[in-house]
Amino acid sequence: MTRLTAPDLFEPGLFEGTGFYDVFAWYRANDPVSWQHPAGEPEGFWNVTRYHDVVSVHRDSTRMSSAKGMRLGSADRAVDAVANKMLIVADPPDHTRMKRVLNQPFSNEVLSRAEEYVQQVVADVVARAVRNPGPNLIAQLERIPTDVICAIMGLPRTDWEWIGRKTTEAFESPSEVRRITANGEIFKYFGDLVRENHKSGANAFISGLTAQNSGGARLTDQELVFNFSGILAGGNETTRFTLAALTLQLAEHPDQWARIVRGEAEPDVATEEALRWSAPGMHVLRTATEALRIGNVEVEPGQRVVTWIGSANRDAEVFDAPDTFDVGRTGNRHLSFGAxxxxxxxSRLARLEITAYLRVLRDMVRSMTLRGRPRYNGSNFTWGLNELPVVLHA
Ligand code: HEM
Structure with a gap:
């Protein structure tokens, strides 16, 4: 029985390192869709580890609901409060309606106007990091996603630091009370902003979205507030984790860094490898609305299904030498943004930021040194480095 020798994917501390990649490899080879019921979870669920099975779950949004939550460990009450009002925990038709409106400011056309600004933010952050190296490069890199998203949303500059701090607190604080309080403060902040904008029309980002409201798809004020919070949550930690993982790989593999400096690997190509490698959105949850089959397994209606994006991104059926970080990898169909x-x-904004970071590194940085032990945050949901003692040299 393979199940008897299966390694424990929910062993405490597993995600504090990178050893879980070997565990994923075991499941892909021996038990690709396995039933698990770890302590602390109210019910069991299916774990999906192979690339093609993960894709089939993500594409099957008719039978795979997000409205009952999209991650392990979330409280039912918290999910119910935002279900079908926030994109990531919404099913059609609400999801279709909201995404039609919210996609607009993140389209290629709109974002191409932000390219120069993103490059400037990144250049400022890297210049500061080179001038004043600190013990943890992440304390500097975290400004990139925060400053970019705050600027895109037209938030007053004086609020950016507060927003960055509250977002981190809302999603990363070890204290549940602090997480709930910070979330409440973010909701109140955006609630006030939306109300105020009805009178003044001063915020072009909000006005753009509410103008669309009148022409077809509509979002209520509450939906706007929940989704603004979702945008902050979706974009901050994830992008920061990819930037950090990329920096660590380049510091540890000077040969890969040299390929970028020599122009043998283009920044946009290396960006895709950074995304595949870092997989900051480590798992995603769905609930089956009907009986269905994944691989050799029959899933019953109401059962939960977890897809492991980090595992899919290392599946040798799809990626050559999947455990090698290769900045020139082509045909890189990673699932880091889901499907x-x-x-x-x-996804376009994140790519813009990561590619800008690589261009700025190539132009401003000669080498990088790892000066201590990097540390991971230990989460199996939004996973990544929270300590990165790397110094950038001009
Ligand atoms: C490296 C950076 C990023 C990664 C790895 C990432 C990952 C993901 C993944 C895996 C999903 C799909 C979740 C699911 O299927 O349930 C998702 C959805 C989402 N992301 Fe990102 N994300 C990143 C950056 C961003 C940024 C910059 C924003 C800000 C605009 C953002 C906002 C969202 C939103 C609002 C959703 C929900 C979309 C929907 O349900 O239709 N993400 N992200």
């Missing part, structure tokens, strides 16, 4: 109808709203 299907819930595919990441901010």
């Amino acid at each position: 299907g109808r819930h595919m990441c709203l901010g």
Whole structure:
């Protein structure tokens, strides 16, 4: 019985390192869709580890609901409060309606106007990091996603630091009370902003979205507030984790860094490898609305299904030498942004930021040194480095 020798994917501390990649490899080879019921979870669920099975779950949004939650460990009450009012936990028709409106400011056309600004933010952050190296590069890199999203949303500059701090607190604080309080403060902040904008029309980002309201798809004020919070949540940690993982790989593999400097690997190509490698959105949850089959397994209606994006991104059926970080990898069909109808709203923006970071590194940085032990945050949901003692040298 393979199940008897299966390694424990829910062993405490597993995601504090990178050893879980070997565990994923075991499941892909021996038990690709496995039933698990770890302590602390109210019910069991199916774990999906192979690339093609993960894609089929993400594409099957008719039979795979997001409205009952999209991650392990979330409280039912918290999910119910936002279900079908926030993209990531919405099913059609609400999801279709809201995404039609919210996609607009994150389209290629609109974002191409932000390219120069993103490059400037990144250049400022890297210049500061080179001038004043600190013990943890992440404390500097975290400004990139925060400053970019705050600027796009037209938030007053004086609020950016507060927003960055509250977002981190709302999603990363070890204290549940602090997480709930910070979330409440973010909701209130956006609630006030939306109300105020009805009178003044001063915020072009909000006015653009509410103008669309009158022409077809509509979002209520409450939906706007929940989704603004979702946009902050979706874009901050994830992008920061990819930037950090990329920096660590380049510091540890000077040969890969040299390929970028010599122009043998283009920044946009290396961006895709950074995304595949880092997989900051480690898992995604769905609930089956009908009986269906995944691989050799029959899933019953009401059962939960977890897809492991980090595992899919290392599946040797799809990627050559999947455990090698290769900045020139082509045909890189990673699943870091998911797939299907819930595919990441901010994928173009994240790509813009990561590619800008690589260009700025190539232009401003000669080498990088790892000066200590990097540390991971230990989460199996939004996973990544929270300590990165790397110094950038001009
Ligand atoms: C490296 C950076 C990022 C990664 C790895 C990432 C990952 C993901 C993944 C895996 C999903 C799909 C979730 C699901 O299927 O349930 C998703 C959805 C989403 N992401 Fe991102 N994301 C990133 C950056 C961003 C940014 C910059 C934004 C800000 C605009 C953002 C906003 C969202 C939103 C609002 C959704 C929900 C979309 C929907 O349900 O239709 N993300 N993201």
